[in-house]
Amino acid sequence: MNAIAHQTHALSINPATGETVGSYPYENESQLDATLNRATAAFRTWRRQPLSQRAERLQALAGALREQAEAMAQMITLEMGKPIVQARAEIEKCAQLSEWYAAHGPAMLAAEPTLVDNGSAHIEYRPLGPILAVMPWNFPVWQVLRGAVPTLLAGNTYVLKHAPNVMGSAYLMKAAFHKAGFAEGLFEVLNVTQDGVSKAIADPRIAAVTLTGSVRAGMAIGAQAGAALKKCVLELGGCDPFIVLNDADLDAAVQAAVIGRFQNSGQVCAAAKRLIIEAGVVDAFTAKFVEASRQLVMGDPTSTHTYVGPMARFDLRDELHGQVQDTLAEGATLLLGGDKVPGAGNYYAPTVLADVTDQMTSFKQELFGPVASIISARDADHAVALANDSEFGLTASIFTRDSAKARAIADQLETGGIFVNAFSVSDPRVAFGGVKKSGFGRELSHFGVREFCNAQTVWLDRK
Structure with a gap:
């Protein structure tokens, strides 16, 4: 038949x-x-x-x-x-x-x-x-x-x-x-x-x-x-916000952001895709994040030393690269990576885009690969507005030392899950899912x- x-x-x-x-x-x-x-x-x-x-x-x-x-x-x-x-x-x-x-x-x-x-x-x-x-x-x-x-x-x-x-x-x-x-x-x-x-x-x-x-x-x-x-x-899909406020533990936030963005070679629905950083720490966070991202080992996925492997499908790598190029053409700054890795494998270099605004491709669309977008927020209220300015609503992260402030922000976020001082995970003990698209x-x-x-x-x- x-x-x-x-x-x-x-x-x-x-x-x-x-x-x-x-x-x-x-x-x-x-x-x-x-x-x-x-x-x-x-x-x-x-x-x-x-x-x-x-x-x-x-x-x-x-x-x-x-x-x-x-x-x-x-x-x-x-x-x-x-x-x-x-x-x-x-x-x-x-x-x-x-x-x-x-x-x-x-x-x-x-x-x-x-x-x-x-x-x-x-x-x-x-x-x-x-x-x-x-x-x-x-x-x-x-x-x-x-x-x-x-x-x-x-x-x-x-x-x-x-x-x-x-x-x-x-x-x-x-x-x-x-x-x-x-x-x-x-x-x-x-x-x-x-x-x-x-x-x-x-x-x-x-x-x-x-x-x-x-x-x-x-x-x-x-x-x-x-x-x-x-x-x-x-x-x-998701285009999850990862909010870092001025009072956050920056080292902890950077470590979580690197894992939350680059695990599984960035191919995760619930992931730190839009790094929304309050203006007072955006420069310090960006410097630390770029350096930590630069240290990631990319290569043979069968090696226990590798953290970033190839993307799963060649067509998706092409699509990701097009989104990166569009974002750069719209005025973003390339701080790391930004291109396909030459050779037979389907690798895309860990990439960091800075100066991303709410009108750019990487802010509006889900980038399903090892690409992080850094967005500066004037203050906590602006960070919430940026976070909610999305057709997606899967998960979100908030980094701050003020638990009352974290709870107040969580009450305003339009997502299915919120993680305070941690990156997003799925766990059998808690519900997982999203809202909006x-x-x-x-x-x-x-x-x-x-x-x-x-x-x-x-x-x-x-x-």
Whole structure:
């Protein structure tokens, strides 16, 4: 049979060398149908498993992830260029996620009492069914499991449509679930084109949809889910503000800004992209930040000494370079980097742009790569105005020694998460997601467990 669309294979290309390392044939309509049948059949059994048993499987998953951690980390590095130390940390974070939900998740799904007199009414959290997940390449395992783990714990099944360039990681995850004792159909990998995704969304066997990706992808998936009257969760782009006030610990702020901007070679949604620095310290901060950025080791991602590896896709490097050039043409100052690194690999030099204003490209658009933009703010109020002057609203950071001032600023910021004296992170203990064009819905914490549940009212003996 023919593939669902004109493309025939998903290709994995090593961005450090440009060599093709994997070719995975797209599934046809018959294979899509079989996958959805397996997920549907597994759901009927899985939803009736006691919560304690579902939690036991998550505990086993943590062990399976650790057993094949090195193979998974090496695959991440090979497919999308993440430095190996960071890839290993990603797998361990996923194992800890599974353990955390195994320990704390069941309580989040317990029947919830209401304020009805005599306690005769409560809320039950019932699973919806097979959930289609369209996931990105930048955290090939974490992005998937931070949604899959709570979704499965709730009693749903999970159908992963992964990014074409990280299908090797997708199949290793499936193997880990199998090793942990998850039955066939509970965690499925669906290798299809965009047309296949549309067919899956429209299919009545898919109960809901989640996507992590670009604004454009979110608009398309959201529209299709809406047309099918299906709930969706969208975690989209970010152009996160990183505010540093005059009274901040500058050394701590610089260290956090460097990690927050350049980890994963700058390919992070929730990252320190717009460095908004109060005027009194902008020169000192800039000097320290440029020097720290200059010291970053860029190179072979398989080396434990490398901090900045290649960008994952060659087309995205071209797009990033165009955004940098546009910002410079608009009047920004180049302090470091600013160009592609010659050679076969897909490297972009760590770049620092200064004198960026609210009318420039790097202020308005998300730059998904190792590029930092420094913006001067007159005072704290101006910093807040600059931070909110964005179509995005994922996370924000505030650096100040005054906790009352930090709280006052946090109350005004239009983002899904705020981190005081720290860079943005995702953690199973707290909700993750955005507002505005950064999407809607939440992952992690009890919100992530309940996102794909039917909050069912059960009212006994109502008089």
